Amino acid sequence: MKKEKYNSFYALLLIIGIWYILYFTVDSSIITSPGAVIRVFLMNFSSEILPHLLMSFYRIFVAVAISLFLGVGIGLLTGMHKKIDKFLSPLIYLLYPIPKIAFLPVFMLLFGLGDRSKIILLIVIVIFQIIVTTRDGVRGIDSNYFASARSLGMDRIDIYRHLVFPAVLPGILTALRITIGTSIAVLFFAENFAVKYGIGYYIMNSWSMVNYLKMYSGIIAVSLLGYFLFKGIDWLENKYCSWQKISDKF
Amino acid sequence: MIEVKNLDFAYQKERVLNNINFQLEEGESLAIIGPSGCGKTTLLYLLAGLEQADQGEIKIKSKLISGIRENTGVILQDYGLFPWKTVYHNLALGLKIRGCAKKQIEKKVNLALKRLKISEFKNKYPAELSGGQKQRVAVGRSLVLAPDLLLMDEPFSALDALTREEMQNLILEIHSRDNFSFVLVTHDIAEAAFLGHKIAVIREGQIVNILSNPHFGQKNLREKEEFFELQKKLRKQMTLEYGGENQHEKREV
Numbered sequence: 001m002k003k004e005k006y007n008s009f010y011a012l013l014l015i016i017g018i019w020y021i022l023y024f025t026v027d028s029s030i031i032t033s034p035g036a037v038i039r040v041f042l043m044n045f046s047s048e049i050l051p052h053l054l055m056s057f058y059r060i061f062v063a064v065a066i067s068l069f070l071g072v073g074i075g076l077l078t079g080m081h082k083k084i085d086k087f088l089s090p091l092i093y094l095l096y097p098i099p100k101i102a103f104l105p106v107f108m109l110l111f112g113l114g115d116r117s118k119i120i121l122l123i124v125i126v127i128f129q130i131i132v133t134t135r136d137g138v139r140g141i142d143s144n145y146f147a148s149a150r151s152l153g154m155d156r157i158d159i160y161r162h163l164v165f166p167a168v169l170p171g172i173l174t175a176l177r178i179t180i181g182t183s184i185a186v187l188f189f190a191e192n193f194a195v196k197y198g199i200g201y202y203i204m205n206s207w208s209m210v211n212y213l214k215m216y217s218g219i220i221a222v223s224l225l226g227y228f229l230f231k232g233i234d235w236l237e238n239k240y241c242s243w244q245k246i247s248d249k250f
Numbered sequence: 251m252i253e254v255k256n257l258d259f260a261y262q263k264e265r266v267l268n269n270i271n272f273q274l275e276e277g278e279s280l281a282i283i284g285p286s287g288c289g290k291t292t293l294l295y296l297l298a299g300l301e302q303a304d305q306g307e308i309k310i311k312s313k314l315i316s317g318i319r320e321n322t323g324v325i326l327q328d329y330g331l332f333p334w335k336t337v338y339h340n341l342a343l344g345l346k347i348r349g350c351a352k353k354q355i356e357k358k359v360n361l362a363l364k365r366l367k368i369s370e371f372k373n374k375y376p377a378e379l380s381g382g383q384k385q386r387v388a389v390g391r392s393l394v395l396a397p398d399l400l401l402m403d404e405p406f407s408a409l410d411a412l413t414r415e416e417m418q419n420l421i422l423e424i425h426s427r428d429n430f431s432f433v434l435v436t437h438d439i440a441e442a443a444f445l446g447h448k449i450a451v452i453r454e455g456q457i458v459n460i461l462s463n464p465h466f467g468q469k470n471l472r473e474k475e476e477f478f479e480l481q482k483k484l485r486k487q488m489t490l491e492y493g494g495e496n497q498h499e500k501r502e503v
Binding site: 144145147148150151152153154158162163166167169241243244246 | 295298300318320322324326327328330331332333334335343344347348375377378391
């Protein structure tokens with residue numbers, strides 16, 4: 001635990017160090033002093049940044065929760081049932097590569113200018129990753145485990161509960177890590193349209209007002225949001241998938 | 251206990267088992283021996299209800315088998331333990347599925363852990379255990395269900411010679427105390443001679459002979475001459491071609 005804290009501290013020092021090097025070597029007002037940015041960040045955090053950050057967190061949380069619920073469900077069904085997989089796989093393969101971010105104007109017209117269109121955009125972007133990871137995770141389960149489960153007298157629900165879900169959980173958490181990174185990037189873009197709150201809006205608004213100190217404060221806030229979300233996933237992994245680390249070690 | 255009649259099984263179009271017939275009395279053990287790919291594991295899966303026969307019938311305690319049976323314990327070749335469950339929860343799983351109360355599960359699992367001398371590993375995951383310890387957990391997971399029939403698919407094949415003998419002794423010890431019937435699939439001649447009341451030699455999907463083992467359960471059997479004689483006989487059975495002497499011996503049993 002102590003070592004982990006030290007690692008995070010080391011990463012922070014390295015980033016600030018590189019930032020200082022750029023600040024002293026690049027002769028441009030767009031590279032501001034890290035010290036000044038941190039001061040502005042601390043000063044404005046609770047009054048200005050936090051409401052924007054909470055709004056972004058709410059959008060990501062709702063979108064990821066819905067994507068997980070639907071994506072894991074569809075992934076489990078396609079992994080377990082060949083007929084469903086045969087029907088859904090071509091649809092997934094056709095829809096997955098489409099740059100869905102281009103559909104934001106369509107979603108805004110269909111679902112309104114508010115949160116709903118942004119959340120739906122996030123869902124259609126991240127859900128495919130979760131579906132494919134879950135489905136492939138199910139396919140990768142050794143058939144001996146199914147024989148073992150059936151020999152214990154497990155019915156279909158027991159098999160999902162005691163075998164399939166725990167087996168694919170590490171993969172789902174990995175997919176969650178990737179989708180959270182994607183979600184933050186997508187949200188940054190989406191929050192530039194027809195919103196008054198959201199960290200993407202805060203950053204771009206500060207930039208257009210040539211307030212680089214506030215712009216960088218917003219970027220720090222996004223970074224911290226990502227950091228705590230990733231730490232949350234690490235916590236879930238340690239709590240529910242600690243067996244995997246042991247299996248990897250032996 | 252077990253009655254198998256005219257059993258046939260094909261995987262896709264390949265015939266795996268052909269006209270299998272045998273009987274096993276209550277409390278008896280049957281060792282099924284044969285080379286890899288001879289169909290012995292398929293036969294065990296049919297007895298467990300994990301596969302369905304194309305023809306013929308399997309009766310256990312006079313009841314036709316059409317699926318998984320509640321009182322049959324199964325130990326699979328690679329132990330079949332779930333890596334995401336601790337030793338305790340692997341043992342508790344079968345009881346949980348059968349709807350046992352939490353306190354009863356705790357009592358039964360702790361007793362089994364104690365009997366198998368694996369209490370100290372109850373909070374460990376299977377990946378943290380040695381082969382022998384994993385095997386004890388697999389045995390415990392079946393025994394905790396108090397089965398009247400235990401089916402084992404090459405359970406000790408991955409163990410070193412000494413641990414294997416230790417596990418064979420353990421099975422005999424538990425068997426003599428709990429008096430269940432068991433069927434063991436193996437390719438190890440010494441194991442078949444040590445653990446089988448009856449020993450079925452199977453080759454290319456057919457039982458070519460069933461030998462009786464009058465020395466089953468004798469003390470220090472491994473050091474006795476009869477044990478080596480039986481192994482010699484089995485070795486001969488396994489390498490002989492069909493017909494001739496083979497058929498003659500079958501009539502003798």
